[in-house]
Amino acid sequence: MSTLEGKQTRAFQTEVRQLLDLMIHSLYSNKEIFLRELISNASDAADKLRFEAIANDGLYEGDAEVAIRITFDKEANTLTISDNGIGMSAEEVEANIGTIARSGTREFLQSLQADQAKDANLIGQFGVGFYSAFIVADRVTLLTRRAGLSSGEAVRWESAGDGVYTLENIDKPARGTDVILHLKAEEKDFLDDWRLRSTVRKFSDHVPWPILMLQSKGFEPEEEEAGEETKPESDDTPQWDTVNKASALWTRAKSEITEEEYNAFYKHVGHDFEEPLAHIHARLEGKYEYTVLLYVPKRAPYDLWDRDRKHGVKLYVRRVFIMEGAEDLMPRYLRFVRGVVDSTDLPLNVSREILQKNPAVDAIKKGMTGKIFSLLEDLAKNDAEKYQTFWDTFGVVLKEGVIEDFAHRERVAKLLRFSSTHADSKVQDVSLEAYVSRMREKQKAIYFVNGESFEAARHHPHLEVFRKKGIEVLLLSDRVDEWLVTHLHEFDGKPLQSVAKGGLDLGELEDEADKQELEKQQGEFKDLLERVQKGLGEQVKEVRITNRLTDSPSCLVSGEHDLSASMERILREAGQKTPDTKRTLELNPSHPLVGRLKGETNDQRFDDLSHVLFAQALLSEGGQLEDPAEFVRRLNGLLLG
Incomplete structure (x- = not known):
């Protein structure tokens, strides 16, 4: 009523x-x-x-x-x-x-x-x-x-x-x-x-x-x-x-439109006072005809992460407005794009159901996606400053494309930017192409490490041997990175490899003398490793000597095909069950604490020190202790003893 x-x-x-x-x-x-x-x-x-x-x-x-x-x-x-x-x-x-x-x-x-x-x-x-x-x-x-x-x-x-x-x-x-x-x-x-x-x-x-x-x-x-x-x-x-x-700006010839007019129209469709970062205006002809006027904003809208919010461009059919937030016309990982698309082929009574079934929609989506990629690729190649502004604002969203869009995975991968040990900066400005161009001779993999934050990744103990040998490692700290590396397995023929998973195999980058020394230490520390593993029991899968540490006494290593520790934490926080996997504790044979452990004759102090080394390895990678009070008790006992 x-x-x-x-x-x-x-x-x-x-x-x-x-x-x-x-x-x-x-x-x-x-x-x-x-x-x-x-x-x-x-x-x-x-x-x-x-x-x-x-x-x-x-x-x-x-x-x-x-x-x-x-x-x-x-x-x-x-x-x-x-x-x-x-x-x-x-x-x-x-x-x-x-x-x-x-x-x-x-x-x-x-x-x-x-x-x-x-x-x-x-x-x-x-x-x-x-x-x-x-x-x-x-x-x-x-x-x-x-x-x-x-x-x-x-x-x-x-x-x-x-x-x-x-x-x-x-x-x-x-x-x-x-x-x-x-x-x-x-x-x-x-x-x-x-x-x-x-x-x-x-x-x-x-x-x-x-x-x-x-x-x-x-x-x-x-x-x-x-x-x-x-x-x-x-x-x-x-x-x-x-x-x-x-008049509908997008229907006019590009030569007749000034930059000021393009910017003014963006402010209208984007509800923004700032000028856009870049735009593209094109008429596409062929089996299907349509016009697009698309913009990349300078800054993210407040609701970029609201999945219930309608995103996408405005859809017109022969200049008649049909709907806003036509999600079927633009991939979700490009949801920051603003603008209009005007089709001459879709029916005026088009509904969201028709959009999902009409072949013209697939052609329009493919064409618009390609145009946005071309725009971003041009910025990345010819205007590094603008592209960095884009990446700082929307990079996390674009990373979703690796996960969601198999057809464009390689194209998205070329646009990705990361922090790395090469620059040792929080700024994500290292492309995979740049990484590959700097790879050491005989280096076969693109190395990366995940961390809860940039600082956690930057100071990850698994990086120590890579820094020593001058091997660049990508520092991943965005939550989406955990999913990204499970979908992006290689780039330019080079596999992506976590430095915190599996045994460390640097192949031809490893010195023969280092290999022989590691084998020798495995034998020398055999009794110690068995004793530590017995004391830690079900907390670890294995205890072994490592050559990946130079400064830290210990670290934890996941299996090659296991979930990473940070991925397990993310899933648990989301209320999902995770596999009951155990990790390997690796000890640095050159570290004084490991030397002290090797020479410890008091069973209680040996047990306390073993548990402290395990806890330190867990904390150093951003993990959480199951019983912090127990850790403090053991640590205090060692300090007083």
């Missing part, structure tokens, strides 16, 4: 009240944001009307000329943004304005509170741009009627941003929505014709619907900027002119 029983007063959802408080008291970095957001909402309403009218042209109600109108009244101190788009029913008003029915609300509010000036643009990204009206208004009135409903089913919504709002039915002959801002006393400069026009051109020039303003007395629109003038039917008819270009 779209009728209300009299005038009703209702309370905002808690999150909305917090958001309103931010709008009213904190967000002053760019007040003009409100006009961009309200125009964007009006544009969406116009898009939805045209889409629904494909199946029911009666929704036009005899008026197919859809537009957005901006008017102001200096005496009443009001600014009104109107559209004759789809409008809203009472239920839709309640759902869209009274609550934020979206996951990640708490994280969004924390983002705003953490850096309000910097993150004001998140308002638009989160889809709650309507509330930005309270940045400049102390009261907001909304009048709306959904297309197809009777004039008496229209709704008046009003709030002073004080935690409550009122709802009541009114009579509204015309479909669509009017948002009336009762401006704060200090915001009267938004009642200026020139200020409003310049703001529209700055932020909303490429909204595909006409944005109309009344012709001011004595005002002559500039031919290039103001658009076509709407001629009056008579001398008494209000004269409107189009403020924006009101």
Whole structure:
């Protein structure tokens, strides 16, 4: 039902009240944001009307000329943004304005509170741009009627941003929505014709619907900027002119579009105040024809990791907006891409079910994915600084492509960047190609180590022999890296090998003298190894002498095909069961503590020291002790003894 029983007063959802408080008291970095957001909402309403009218042209109600109108009244101190788009029913008003029915609300509010000036643009990204009206208004009135409903089913919504709002039915002959801002006393400069026009051109020039303003007395629109003038039917008819270009930017020739226009359109579709990092505009022809205008942002949207949030580009069919977040048109690991795709082959009544079955969709997805790869490859080759900015922002997401997209695995692999012992820096700027180019003569594998953090990976005890021999090792510390290396087995014919798994075999990089010394020590320490293994019991699979350590006394090594220790921890934290695997304890025969252990005759001290060496090996790789108190007791006993 779209009728209300009299005038009703209702309370905002808690999150909305917090958001309103931010709008009213904190967000002053760019007040003009409100006009961009309200125009964007009006544009969406116009898009939805045209889409629904494909199946029911009666929704036009005899008026197919859809537009957005901006008017102001200096005496009443009001600014009104109107559209004759789809409008809203009472239920839709309640759902869209009274609550934020979206996951990640708490994280969004924390983002705003953490850096309000910097993150004001998140308002638009989160889809709650309507509330930005309270940045400049102390009261907001909304009048709306959904297309197809009777004039008496229209709704008046009003709030002073004080935690409550009122709802009541009114009579509204015309479909669509009017948002009336009762401006704060200090915001009267938004009642200026020139200020409003310049703001529209700055932020909303490429909204595909006409944005109309009344012709001011004595005002002559500039031919290039103001658009076509709407001629009056008579001398008494209000004269409107189009403020924006009101054309689909992607349909124009690239040679006719300036960089400023490309950037302005990105800010519209991306709800971003920053310029994009890069863009690509192309028309693809063949069996299927479509146009793409795609952007890579400079910084990640706050909800990049929200898997319930719709990501992806806007889908148009012959310039008719169909849907936003068309996930079937772009791989999830490219979900940071913003922009539009306009197809001439898909039906206007396309649904998400049709998208999953239409062969044109597969062709479009393949083509767009290829274009994004070409763009990123060009940046990586010709603009290292820009590519590093991209990688620092979206690298973790792109790594998912190795796991999810077998067809493009090699192409993704060439774009990957890592930290390594070569630079010994946290910055991930080492490509696999660069690593291979620096490989030692006779080196057969690409070595890597996983750590809970960069520092944990950097100081991993398994790196000691590699540093000694000058062999570069990739330092992996992103959680996704654990899955990445289980799917990326080789690059350029070189296998990827963990330095913390299996026996250390450096092949021809190992000195013959070192091999002979290790064999000799295995015999010398045989009794010690058996004694330690007996004392540790079920905690270890095996105890052996190692040549991979130079400074540390001990380390733990997983089997070649076992889960890594960090992968086991990740799975356990996620509530998943892990195999009951034991690991091998390796001892450094040159370390004084191992020497002391070898010469220890007191059984209790021997047992304590064996357990301490095991615990140290576990802690040094980022593991957790099952019984920290027991470890402290043993350590204190050794220190006092």
